[in-house]
Amino acid sequence: MDAIDWGIAQRIGERVAGSPPYGGVRAAAVQPLAYDFAERVGSYSGLPVPDELPPLEAVDRPAWIAANLKSMRPLLGPLSERLGDGTGPLAGPLRAASGFLLGAQVGALTGVLSQRVLGQYDVALLDSAVPPRLLLLAPNLALAARNMGVDRDELVLWVSIHEITHAVQFAGAPWLREHLGGLLRQLIDGLQVTLAGRFGRDGDARARPGRGGRPRFPDPGQLRELVERARRGELLRLTLGEDRWQLVERMQAAMSLIEGHAEHTMDAVGSEVLPSLSRLRGAMNRRRESRALPWRVLERLLGLELKLRQYELGRRFCDAVVERGGTKALARVWRGPDSLPTAAELATPEAWLARVGGSRAAARR
Numbered sequence: 001m002d003a004i005d006w007g008i009a010q011r012i013g014e015r016v017a018g019s020p021p022y023g024g025v026r027a028a029a030v031q032p033l034a035y036d037f038a039e040r041v042g043s044y045s046g047l048p049v050p051d052e053l054p055p056l057e058a059v060d061r062p063a064w065i066a067a068n069l070k071s072m073r074p075l076l077g078p079l080s081e082r083l084g085d086g087t088g089p090l091a092g093p094l095r096a097a098s099g100f101l102l103g104a105q106v107g108a109l110t111g112v113l114s115q116r117v118l119g120q121y122d123v124a125l126l127d128s129a130v131p132p133r134l135l136l137l138a139p140n141l142a143l144a145a146r147n148m149g150v151d152r153d154e155l156v157l158w159v160s161i162h163e164i165t166h167a168v169q170f171a172g173a174p175w176l177r178e179h180l181g182g183l184l185r186q187l188i189d190g191l192q193v194t195l196a197g198r199f200g201r202d203g204d205a206r207a208r209p210g211r212g213g214r215p216r217f218p219d220p221g222q223l224r225e226l227v228e229r230a231r232r233g234e235l236l237r238l239t240l241g242e243d244r245w246q247l248v249e250r251m252q253a254a255m256s257l258i259e260g261h262a263e264h265t266m267d268a269v270g271s272e273v274l275p276s277l278s279r280l281r282g283a284m285n286r287r288r289e290s291r292a293l294p295w296r297v298l299e300r301l302l303g304l305e306l307k308l309r310q311y312e313l314g315r316r317f318c319d320a321v322v323e324r325g326g327t328k329a330l331a332r333v334w335r336g337p338d339s340l341p342t343a344a345e346l347a348t349p350e351a352w353l354a355r356v357g358g359s360r361a362a363a364r365r
Helices: 006-017 031-045 061-083 091-113 138-148 152-172 175-198 220-231 235-240 242-270 277-289 293-302 305-325 327-334 343-347 349-356 360-364
Strands: 056-059 119-122 133-137
Touching: 006 061, 006 091, 031 152, 031 242, 031 327, 056 061, 061 091, 061 119, 061 133, 119 152, 133 138, 133 152, 138 152, 138 277, 152 175, 152 242, 152 277, 175 242, 242 277, 242 305, 242 327, 242 343, 305 327, 305 343, 305 349, 343 349
Parallel strands: 056 133
Antiparallel strands: 119 133
């Protein structure tokens, strides 16, 4: 039985998100250009273009929340079940109460995120049978264009190129979805064991029982360490443990490459179709850097600021690789999982080029 009340998650998410109007954003206005964008992306990146792309869909915040809750269920469902499989006369009511609370928490977080996202390539990493979607969050695009002082239709085109680049990446490198899904499954399996141990099951020493078998409360020194690590944005790392964190770092490195490659490609391809590209890039960078304090606190506590670093770190890596070895060198990242840069190589592109033989000198030999 699923321990999360997903209906509550949707309702809470919608309440938190609000539902502003579409603001004139229509996917139909961009759809005729979508395959042309994909061809440009494929030509630049060296990736084959799929015969068909998912259609661009302009959605509102409730629809985006519903899509992402659907993607979360295979991820959070197994974890919540491990926390909700108790026995005894109160087991049923307790599961219902915890399901409500978990649903409210998941919904609130998703509702908050729905206020910032502009577009999304929605791919189900844990179920390859689910077709991907190309989503444009219409109200947010309209509001962002107005707040940034840029042309709305150009912003929609720019975001569409970014998301279509993701579609070309995953279609042109079919191993990518399986690779990321495999890392995610390993993480989930490990988390199930960790959560069970911390709640005093399976004899895991990490339960640290006190008197009467109850969990022992951290001493003042441990509490200070917890607070300090949370301030440094390591709450997620602390929760997962170092062994699981290594999997997270591998996923982060892959996602940095994926996002950074989309940013890099968007600028290269977008210059051909968007007259105001440099202005759009500047406005978008300012938007990412000028988040309000509550947003920065939330991102730091949950590790969400990693997403923003992914854009910048990955884009700098791609820029440097193309500068040193050309577009053919960058295309080597799509050969297979072993060709993806590690976290250390993202910061030192020359080390990645030396490993995969992607420099201009290596290419001439």
